[in-house]
Amino acid sequence: MSAPSRRKPPRVGDSPAIRRMLIASVLVVGAILVLAPLVVILYQAFSRGIDYFAEAIVHPDTRHAIWLTAATALIAVPINTAFGIAAAWAITKFEFRGRRFLLVVIEIPFSISPIVAGVAYLFVYGLQGLFGPALDAAGVKVLFALPGIVLASMFVTAPFVARELIPLMQAQGRDLEEAATSLGASGWRTFFSVTLPNIRWALLYGVVLTNARVMGEFGAVSVVSGNIRGQTNTLPLHIELLYHDYNTVGAFAAASILTVLAIVTIVAKVLLERQGAGRGGRPALASPQGPVSPQGNPS
Numbered sequence: 001m002s003a004p005s006r007r008k009p010p011r012v013g014d015s016p017a018i019r020r021m022l023i024a025s026v027l028v029v030g031a032i033l034v035l036a037p038l039v040v041i042l043y044q045a046f047s048r049g050i051d052y053f054a055e056a057i058v059h060p061d062t063r064h065a066i067w068l069t070a071a072t073a074l075i076a077v078p079i080n081t082a083f084g085i086a087a088a089w090a091i092t093k094f095e096f097r098g099r100r101f102l103l104v105v106i107e108i109p110f111s112i113s114p115i116v117a118g119v120a121y122l123f124v125y126g127l128q129g130l131f132g133p134a135l136d137a138a139g140v141k142v143l144f145a146l147p148g149i150v151l152a153s154m155f156v157t158a159p160f161v162a163r164e165l166i167p168l169m170q171a172q173g174r175d176l177e178e179a180a181t182s183l184g185a186s187g188w189r190t191f192f193s194v195t196l197p198n199i200r201w202a203l204l205y206g207v208v209l210t211n212a213r214v215m216g217e218f219g220a221v222s223v224v225s226g227n228i229r230g231q232t233n234t235l236p237l238h239i240e241l242l243y244h245d246y247n248t249v250g251a252f253a254a255a256s257i258l259t260v261l262a263i264v265t266i267v268a269k270v271l272l273e274r275q276g277a278g279r280g281g282r283p284a285l286a287s288p289q290g291p292v293s294p295q296g297n298p299s
Helices: 018-046 050-056 060-093 099-111 114-125 134-139 146-157 159-172 176-181 187-216 219-225 235-244 248-274
Strands: none
Touching: 018 060, 018 248, 050 060, 050 248, 060 099, 060 146, 060 159, 060 187, 060 248, 099 146, 099 159, 114 134, 114 146, 114 219, 134 187, 146 219, 159 187, 176 187, 187 248, 219 235, 235 248
């Protein structure tokens, strides 16, 4: 007689009752923490009717805040995208001294409070800072202006693209690039014809997350912008200003713009994840032998 097979220990959730209880708990908590605030924002934004909502949106200060937020995103997102691609390429395709240190540097914005980062910019570019006197003498204004807002936004969003690309490019290795180079392709031709098509979904995933964070950043921008009404207030700062002015409907009307952006970001995120983007997706050219080291050899 064969030895009796050992029974697997029960897992949490194997019981139908426990499974239903867990799902119900997640749905209730999600509805309270996520769905309810979104519903309240949209309800309050239209509580005085469409006309008042439109009036709040087209107010000069609100329009300027929207413009400043969009301008910041149009500058910061492409620069951080280029930085993320370059950083991921350097880390995954080359071996050099300081490679691990570069990885640590990329992760720094996730470890530092945005407000602390904003204060650090004050000590670097402020009038009493490291470069402040020289910039002031040259007539260059960084803080309390668009350049400072862009710098702060770039700091907090610098890791997003790189963090999405590095695991994927490590898994893909260097074989395809080396094959293209051996066939006579130039570096740019190899990048646009071989590397970019294989990382496009992860790249778009990182860009979407970067754009959403830039438009919603509050802490670092609040320090370097000066909160000047109608001049240096981005949309999140303008929402706080309206709320402090007891213009609740106007604040919720402006907040509805960021709410719509959040919904669009979530939809784009889900669609990109279905295409295999994100660190949770499977790389299209992963080695069947397992993860690949930056040299292209199975680890």
